[in-house]
Amino acid sequence: MRIITINREFGSGGRELGKRLAENLGFAYYDKEIIDAIAEKSKLDEGFIDKTIEEGAWKNYPITFNHTFAYMPLIETPGNTLISWQSEVLHEIAEKSDCVIVGRAADAILDEYHPFKVFVFADMDSKVKRCQERAEEGENLTDKEMIRHIKKIDKSRASNHDLFAPYKWGSREGFDLCINTSNVEIKTIVPAIGDYAKAWFGNF
Amino acid sequence: MRIITINREFGSGGRELGKRLAENLGFAYYDKEIIDAIAEKSKLDEGFIDKTIEEGAWKNYPITFNHTFAYMPLIETPGNTLISWQSEVLHEIAEKSDCVIVGRAADAILDEYHPFKVFVFADMDSKVKRCQERAEEGENLTDKEMIRHIKKIDKSRASNHDLFAPYKWGSREGFDLCINTSNVEIKTIVPAIGDYAKAWFGNF
Numbered sequence: 001m002r003i004i005t006i007n008r009e010f011g012s013g014g015r016e017l018g019k020r021l022a023e024n025l026g027f028a029y030y031d032k033e034i035i036d037a038i039a040e041k042s043k044l045d046e047g048f049i050d051k052t053i054e055e056g057a058w059k060n061y062p063i064t065f066n067h068t069f070a071y072m073p074l075i076e077t078p079g080n081t082l083i084s085w086q087s088e089v090l091h092e093i094a095e096k097s098d099c100v101i102v103g104r105a106a107d108a109i110l111d112e113y114h115p116f117k118v119f120v121f122a123d124m125d126s127k128v129k130r131c132q133e134r135a136e137e138g139e140n141l142t143d144k145e146m147i148r149h150i151k152k153i154d155k156s157r158a159s160n161h162d163l164f165a166p167y168k169w170g171s172r173e174g175f176d177l178c179i180n181t182s183n184v185e186i187k188t189i190v191p192a193i194g195d196y197a198k199a200w201f202g203n204f
Numbered sequence: 205m206r207i208i209t210i211n212r213e214f215g216s217g218g219r220e221l222g223k224r225l226a227e228n229l230g231f232a233y234y235d236k237e238i239i240d241a242i243a244e245k246s247k248l249d250e251g252f253i254d255k256t257i258e259e260g261a262w263k264n265y266p267i268t269f270n271h272t273f274a275y276m277p278l279i280e281t282p283g284n285t286l287i288s289w290q291s292e293v294l295h296e297i298a299e300k301s302d303c304v305i306v307g308r309a310a311d312a313i314l315d316e317y318h319p320f321k322v323f324v325f326a327d328m329d330s331k332v333k334r335c336q337e338r339a340e341e342g343e344n345l346t347d348k349e350m351i352r353h354i355k356k357i358d359k360s361r362a363s364n365h366d367l368f369a370p371y372k373w374g375s376r377e378g379f380d381l382c383i384n385t386s387n388v389e390i391k392t393i394v395p396a397i398g399d400y401a402k403a404w405f406g407n408f
Binding site: 119121123170172173175176177178179180182183184185188189191192193195196198199200202203204 | 402
């Protein structure tokens with residue numbers, strides 16, 4: 001199977017890029033569907049799963065053990081159960097068909113499949129502009145608040161990703177292609193990225 | 205004019221990529237030609253120019269001034285004269301036609317032209333392999349020596365680049381596309397990069 005993983009900075013248009021890339025190549029597309037599948041397996045609440053996976057929250061459950069603080073052994077936390085389910089769901093997806101997977105540390109968890117790893121980023125001005133344009137009615141963040149929001153989400157994404165990967169979220173070394181979408185209309189660049197991916201897969 | 209600048213890790217195939225990309229797009233290609241042009245203007249030795257530009261050597265001329273060590277003011281060093289010539293030659297090139305320029309801090313020096321900035325890199329194993337395959341007869345570096353050689357050249361390139369640029373050599377933030385060529389045959393990916401560049405220029 002040919003697997004493309006997309007990691008992305010919040011506001012960089014990475015999700016749109018992933019979705020359009022899947023359409024361009026005729027690949028399956030997975031994003032929130034991963035959370036749904038884990039929810040179905042685990043019977044846990046989707047909101048809880050999303051938050052835990054997105055923020056790597058299981059790192060942060062200190063417990064008292066023999067009168068000292070220790071981190072709860074992963075095996076006993078709901079987080080760890082989530083790790084297993086996350087891994088199981090991603091492996092099932094990987095076996096099914098060619099696909100594009102956005103986020104959820106798929107690049108690291110599916111490393112054995114040698115996925116084409118894409119990182120999408122942009123400068124802050126461009127991300128704020130993209131977020132403000134897409135804000136739903138009633139969402140009225142100032143640019144300053146938006147910047148804080150973007151940074152917070154990216155910090156969570158990095159933290160969760162780096163639990164799984166031997167390279168840092170967003171470090172070019174870990175990725176096959178890093179795409180700067182500053183002031184770029186995503187749909188204009190997708191066909192070339194599709195061709196690049198096809199050429200890249202042809203080498204392996 | 206549409207300008208593509210290529211910065212690259214030694215052994216990543218960046219020069220080949222630049223050359224093939226220029227052919228693919230019908231753009232002019234500049235690499236060592238820049239050194240030749242500076243030599244012609246300055247009447248300085250090509251080897252000296254190449255070494256000074258590649259290694260940013262002008263940073264390293266300490267002089268005694270008022271009994272304390274100081275760095276020679278740039279204006280008075282041959283290095284600074286070189287900076288002016290380097291800038292002059294690059295601007296002349298930029299005004300001439302669409303082009304691909306490899307190295308020589310063209311990404312930073314020609315920033316006002318809004319070039320499409322590419323960074324080419326690869327993992328160390330892949331770079332060593334590429335270098336060993338291309339080594340000329342008589343060049344017999346062990347892999348360990350080759351790694352040292354690669355690191356030394358990249359350090360020089362970074363040092364020279366960062367004299368001119370407000371972002372670090374190889375930091376994804378400074379570039380529009382970062383391409384990982386590990387185990388990839390350069391010629392297979394060039395047409396898609398050409399299409400990407402055309403699409404990217406269409407946004408500005």
